[in-house]
Amino acid sequence: MxxxxxxxxxxxxxxxxxxxxxxxxxxxxxxxxxxxxxxxxxxxxxxxxxxxxxxxxxxxxxxxxxxxxxxxxxxxxxxxxxxxxxxxxxxxxxxxxxxxxxxxxxxxxxxxxxxxxxxxxxxxxxxxxxxxxxxxxxxxxxxxxxxxxxxxxxxxxxxxxxxxxxxxxxxxxxxxxxxxxxxxxxxxxxxxEQGRTGVPRLLAGAGALVGGGFLLRLAATRPSGELDKAGQAALLGSLVLLIGVALVGPLAARVLVAVLGLPVRVLAPRTGWSADANLRGYARRLSSAVVPVALLVGLSGTMTIMTTTAEHASGAATGSVTSDTDVWLRQAELALLLCFAAVSTVNTLVAVTAERRREFALLRLVGATWSQLMRMLTVEAVLTAAVGVLLGAAVAGAASAAFSIAVTGSAVPSVPGGAGWLVAGAVALTAPVILGTGLRAVRGPAAEQAGGARD
Structure with missing residues (x-):
């Protein structure tokens, strides 16, 4: 063995x-x-x-x-x-x-x-x-x-x-x-692919979401002087929420794609319909691709917004609740988490796209051209990135609001102007990886790949 x-x-x-x-x-x-x-x-x-x-x-x-x-x-x-x-x-x-x-x-x-x-x-x-x-x-x-x-x-x-x-x-x-x-x-x-998400998985996902909510409540109720404890509770809560998102991901991803795919189907009837049908028909595969994008946006967004909120609270308060060392530590932690999230995103997207080699070959055998497949993959990449960004932004928003309540008393955190770069970075990482892997996957004899041959 x-x-x-x-x-x-x-x-x-x-x-x-x-x-x-x-x-x-x-x-x-x-x-x-x-x-x-x-x-x-x-x-x-x-x-x-x-x-x-x-x-x-x-x-x-x-x-x-x-x-x-x-x-x-x-x-x-x-x-x-x-x-x-x-x-x-x-x-x-x-x-x-x-x-x-x-x-x-x-x-x-x-x-x-x-x-x-x-x-x-x-x-x-x-x-x-x-x-x-x-x-x-x-x-x-x-x-x-x-x-x-x-x-x-x-x-x-x-x-x-x-x-x-x-x-x-x-x-x-x-x-x-x-x-x-x-x-x-x-x-x-x-x-x-199984058509429904199992009940144990949904129950585990619901439990993770509830647990993440309790952690965010704990972060929101920390005294304003306990900045580090509130930040750690909020960040841990965001991670637990992301685990919950991963568990209930197929259901959530199918709903979001149905909503986001509607304008795509109207603007690009053929390509949009194929991409939307693929994503909704393979919700588990879609969830696998979406979760690392949500992890990237959720963790980086939470860290970035919490740091900015703490800095603004420090400037407005009589007693400083943050310092240059606090900011540096959070930036170092953000860099480390971004490294992990980026590795997870690339690994997952490459694996998800590469395993569709046989599917692409069958489409080629029934008449699909290379350009049609790449256009379909482009639409899928955009929708995948959009779903991941929305889920990640929702988690980051909830965690940042809890931290903001603890630090400033307001549920509205200070969102930095550079937060848009996090979204742009997630999209810029997602689309090229999917398209690059897809370009490699559609190469070679279609009949051989359709029969299940592998590199």
């Missing part, structure tokens, strides 16, 4: 590239903040008291809380697509007498192999990042001078253990669909 798993990775490394990048970032992130926390523990008490600001352990905890959750959210997302791309191969193994247990064991071996491959680079990246961040914090007076990152394997071991646990649990959930079906049904299920 191990040799079979390694052979699959060697033959099609591109199918596991997104998972490898996500795991690498997750391990590096845990190593980074674990190393900073260990540095704070190793710092003498007198040196800690002499430093102004929250201190290394608080910074590591506040940064790491959100960053680690986002990192593993990206891992779960990437893993789902890595398995989805080999759904047909797993189904074929079932038809030649492989048992469900053997199929799950194959998936576990693949996940373990990829995790092992990226563990050492992840450790190295996290250790280097910890030293660079510590030097920056020392330069800004937020860490004691002369203190270095201590050598301890604990952050690295914790990072690896967390990556293995999350990856194995996520792989068990992702492999459940193909292994619980009869072999023939599993083979046909790889090219079809």
């Amino acid at each position: 191990v040799l079979l798993a390694l052979g699959r990775i060697r033959r099609q490394p591109a199918a596991f590239a997104g998972l490898a990048v996500a795991l690498l970032l997750a391990i590096a992130t845990v190593t980074l903040f674990g190393s900073l926390f260990a540095t704070g523990l190793a710092t003498p008490e007198a040196a800690r008291d002499a430093v102004e600001g929250p201190g290394l352990m608080v910074i590591a905890g506040a940064f790491g809380e959100i960053a680690v959750l986002v990192a593993f959210f990206v891992v779960v997302n990437a893993l789902g697509f890595a398995l989805r791309q080999q759904h047909r191969e797993l189904a074929l193994l079932r038809t030649v007498a492989a048992t469900p247990r053997q199929a799950r064991r194959l998936v576990r071996c693949q996940v373990v192999a990829v995790t092992v491959l990226v563990t050492v680079p992840g450790w190295a990246g996290g250790a280097v990042a910890a030293r660079l961040l510590l030097a920056e914090l020392q330069g800004r007076g937020m860490a004691a001078p002369g203190v270095g990152v201590p050598w301890t394997p604990v952050p690295m071991l914790v990072a690896s253990a967390a990556a293995f646990v999350v990856a194995l649990v996520a792989s068990a959930v992702a492999a459940r669909r193909v292994t619980r079906l009869a072999p023939a049904a599993a083979l046909t299920a790889g090219s079809t």
